[in-house]
Amino acid sequence: MPAGSSSKRERQYEHIKGSAEDRGESSKRAKEIAARTVNKERVRSGESKTAGKASLRDPKSASQRGGQRSHSGAEGPTKDQLYEEAKKRNIHGRSSMTKKQLKNALDH
Incomplete structure (x- = not known):
């Protein structure tokens, strides 16, 4: 997790990482999935100074999309x-x- 992340984002990261590991992803891949998801949520909610265009353009958040x-x-x-x-x-x-x-x- 990036420095200065909120406790909410820390919990979100751990939850997503755990879910990915439960689905059989490797630890490394689970961490990557969790970090990307949480960072995208941070961008969408204005908690990040920089953003990729895909993060801003997607109409649904990752949690709304539900793995589609x-x-x-x-x-x-x-x-x-x-x-x-x-x-x-x-x-x-x-x-x-x-x-x-x-x-x-x-x-x-």
Whole structure:
């Protein structure tokens, strides 16, 4: 958790991490899921100074969405999620790629 997080966010982080571990995620992946979810909630409620565009644009909070986009659905991750991953991996030409092209680029 980021320094200066509220006790509410600390509890939220622990709850999400525990739930992810109960679903069979590794400890490392559970921590990542919890941190990303809590940080997104912090952005949406104005508790953070910086924000990614996907965090601000999503009309539903993670708790409202209830895991609808947990990468296990029929369509998998959204185009924005694929784009952000491509950005992290520094994939050239990502800004003009379609969702299918981003998925293919990330699979290689």
